[in-house]
Each structure stands twice: as structure tokens, then as C-alpha cells.
Amino acid sequence: MCVMVPTPLDTNRSAHRLTLSTYLSLFSQHRSPSDGSLRPQPPSTTVDENPSASISAVHPDIIQAHILTRLDGPTLASAACTSSQLHSLASDHRLWSNVCHSTWPSTAAPRLRHLISSFPDGAFSFFSDSFPLLANLDSSSAAAADHHDRPSELISAVDIYHGEKLIFSKVVETETVSGWFMCSPFRVDLLDPKDVVPTSVKYPEADTCRNLGEELRLSWILIDPAGRRAMNLSSHTAVSVQRHWLSGEVHARFASILPGEKGSASEYVQLGIVVTCRVGSEGGELQVREVSLQVEDMDGMHLNGKESLVILQKGLEGRKGRKGRREEEGRRRYEEYLERKRERKEKKMRTEGTLDTLCVTFGVLGFLLFWLFVLCR
Structure with missing residues (x-):
């Protein structure tokens, strides 16, 4: 699986736009226009294909706290490639630290926490190396x-x-x-x-x-x-x-x-x-x-x-x-x-077989020459 580095920005990735806009449209459908509170509504069967409109309708704090925190590492990296706003929100060190600790619980050890934070791009660099x-x-x-x-x-x-x-x-x-x-x-x-x-x-x-x-x-x-x-x-x-x-x-x-x-x-x-x-x-x-x-x-x-x-x-x-x-x-x-x-082993056995044959041939030839010399002397 390819971990995509969140650097600017390939906005032609339709698969990434569709996945993320699905998350955003669901949050937009459940948000009251007056006070921003959530309200239960039947799920919509349509998905907004315009990611910029969906993003502008949702507060950045909601995106970061309620959407991006639900994504795994590869999906979070893909989301960061869809727009400059998501790139900025998905670059938060705490998001990637949580992804690393949830994916690999051993990285929660105190020394590894400190070490991961010292990587060039922090926890994101560690994840892109390790996943x-x-x-x-x-x-x-x-x-x-x-x-x-x-x-x-x-x-x-x-x-x-x-x-x-x-x-x-x-x-x-x-x-x-x-x-x-x-x-x-x-x-x-x-x-x-x-x-x-x-x-x-x-x-x-x-x-x-x-x-x-x-x-x-x-x-x-x-x-x-x-x-x-x-x-x-x-x-x-x-x-x-x-x-x-x-x-x-x-x-x-x-x-x-x-x-x-x-x-x-x-x-x-x-x-x-x-x-x-x-x-x-x-x-x-x-x-x-x-x-x-x-x-x-x-x-x-x-x-x-x-x-x-x-x-x-x-x-x-x-x-x-x-x-x-x-x-x-x-x-x-x-x-x-x-x-x-297996091929190396077969080649080695063929080589050894050839050497054994040559050794036997030269041995027999030497033996015959020796007796020929004795008989003709």
C-alpha cells in the first residue's frame, strides 16, 4: 500500500474526493443551520461531488476533531492530498501520533514517543517509513x-x-x-x-x-x-x-x-x-x-x-x-x-556434478596412463 505524502496537491484524485466528501456531506446533513448542533435525519443517497463546497460548509474544528480522527493512516494521508485546507488540518502532529500509537501500541513507550517526535516531520515521517x-x-x-x-x-x-x-x-x-x-x-x-x-x-x-x-x-x-x-x-x-x-x-x-x-x-x-x-x-x-x-x-x-x-x-x-x-x-x-x-541450489548441484565427473574422468585416465606406461616399459 502506498502512503502518500501530503504535499501540494493533486486535486484530480477523484477517489480521494469522493471518500472525503462522503464524510463531509454526512456531517453537513446532520448540522442545524441556526446553531450548528447535530440533528437526526435519514441518510441521504446522494454525495456532493464538489469537495470545496462541502468543506466550506463544515467548521475546521469539526473536520479535525470528528472526521480526521476517525481515519486510519493511509486514508488520512490521502485526505491531505485533496485540498490545501485538508493538507493543513491533516498535518497536525497529534493526529499522526495517535495514528502511530493506535496502529503500533509499542510506539507508546516513553523513549519512542520522544524519538518519533524528533523525526524530520514528526510522527508523519515515522508512519511513512514504517507502514x-x-x-x-x-x-x-x-x-x-x-x-x-x-x-x-x-x-x-x-x-x-x-x-x-x-x-x-x-x-x-x-x-x-x-x-x-x-x-x-x-x-x-x-x-x-x-x-x-x-x-x-x-x-x-x-x-x-x-x-x-x-x-x-x-x-x-x-x-x-x-x-x-x-x-x-x-x-x-x-x-x-x-x-x-x-x-x-x-x-x-x-x-x-x-x-x-x-x-x-x-x-x-x-x-x-x-x-x-x-x-x-x-x-x-x-x-x-x-x-x-x-x-x-x-x-x-x-x-x-x-x-x-x-x-x-x-x-x-x-x-x-x-x-x-x-x-x-x-x-x-x-x-x-x-x-x-531453488534455482541456485540446482545450479550448484549441476556444477558440483560436473566437477565430480571431471575428477572421476581424470582419475580413470591417469590410472590407465600409469598402467600403459608400466606395460610398455
Whole structure:
């Protein structure tokens, strides 16, 4: 989904005008011309196609307090592109702060509130960075960032929903400058091995795997506090759900695909998020046992902190806001990545098979030449 930046002003967007004028006409129909109070009337079946007339009929305070506050982030951004008046009203920092906190409850943490307000355009900049899926970057033109520009700290703001119900929310800070981080496989764990997060969601165990894939929604926002940048690493919905044959735990995978070093195993890498759940023994309630992030190349190897940091910085600096439904787009990119991975594996097996054949051929040839030399001597 494309988040549109509210800068002046494309007044030819008829879809935006129609949506907003519907809101405005409903408020105009219920407003008394004498005192401005609301009065019940049967809904009208007609919509005023002239947005300027509808806007002029409604006080700006009503628009801001009773209309714009009811819009989600993408609709609010679209509304800001319809007129200069709505652009001004929709640019209010409090509106976008409320949108961020309602979309991602983890952003209500005190440090994140302060950090979001320091972004170039405040909460709007944060939303436009964090809401869209990461766009596919060109691996041939994505240059490695300078070491001095790499973030010294990363903040993860994670929210997990089951349907419309929030079941997990946490903020984790990760330092990125120590030798241990640089050399060890990159991994961010939100829960300790013995921690379990109980939920009130009840599941029949037989349907856990199928239903989790349909109901779980995850957002993993990675923030560079020094650079005032953010990106969402999640595919929004799970790209795969599997049940472990022995433990019965269900592993839901969310992923984003980013380019790395061209011509190598990390030409495309997977930012893989795994959520491990199981049904508790008492009452059949769902439990969250693991939420983790790792970076994996096309050979299935996990990148270390130094290599992962280069990939993550490219994502932070990359373009965002590609159109399309997030669920379908995320799953499509993951399937394309699996296809590239399969093709690479087949190519590697063919190459190894050819090398094995050559080795056997040269071995047999050497053996024959040796005995020919012995017999003819």
C-alpha cells in the first residue's frame, strides 16, 4: 500500500474526493443551520461531488476533531492530498501520533514517543517509513554504506495481533558496535528461552496451524535512533506456517527480502521473523514461546552482525511505499525468493556434478596412463 505524502496537491484524485466528501456531506446533513448542533435525519443517497463546497460548509474544528480522527493512516494521508485546507488540518502532529500509537501500541513507550517526535516531520515521517512494505532495491546499485554511517544502536518495536486482539507488544534495544555483535550470527530474541506469554485466545489443537496462518498479524519496526530512520521488516501476514512433528509447536514465519552482494550467496537475503506458539495444556489457550529475527542468505546460512548491519542499512536508506496489498505483496516476494533459492541450489548441484565427473574422468585416465606406461616399459 502506498502512503502518500501530503504535499501540494493533486486535486484530480477523484477517489480521494469522493471518500472525503462522503464524510463531509454526512456531517453537513446532520448540522442545524441556526446553531450548528447535530440533528437526526435519514441518510441521504446522494454525495456532493464538489469537495470545496462541502468543506466550506463544515467548521475546521469539526473536520479535525470528528472526521480526521476517525481515519486510519493511509486514508488520512490521502485526505491531505485533496485540498490545501485538508493538507493543513491533516498535518497536525497529534493526529499522526495517535495514528502511530493506535496502529503500533509499542510506539507508546516513553523513549519512542520522544524519538518519533524528533523525526524530520514528526510522527508523519515515522508512519511513512514504517507502514509500507520494504520495496525491492536494485542489488547492482545498492552500494555498501560507509562504516561511520552505520547505526550504533537499533530499536525493535514489535506488535503481534490475533485477529483484532493485541496479544504481544514489546520494545527491545540492540547495541551494534561490540566485537561480539559483529562476529556472532545476527539474532534478536524478544523472549528468554524459559519465558512464555499466555494469551486469552483459545484454540482447538487440531486447527492451530491452519488458523494461526489466517489470524496472526505482525509488525516489526526497526528504528535507527541516531539517523531518525525506520522500516518495517514484517510481511504483515505469515508467509508460511508449520507444525513441529515432535513438540507440536507451530512456527509462523514472517519475512522481508532485501538485496545483498551481487553474485554471492547473499545476493538476496531473507529477514526472517519466527513466532513460535503452542496450545497450553489447560483450557486450550494459545501461548507465545518465541519471537526472533535472523538474516539468512540463499544457501541457508545466517549472516553475522557486521554483514547483517550492511543489509539493514540499505533497507533503512531504501525507497518505500510500493503499491499493492501488503499481504499479497509480502507473500509474492517470499515465493520469488524461494524460487531463486531453488534455482541456485540446482545450479550448484549441476556444477558440483560436473566437477565430480571431471575428477572421476581424470582419475580413470591417469590410472590407465600409469598402467600403459608400466606395460610398455
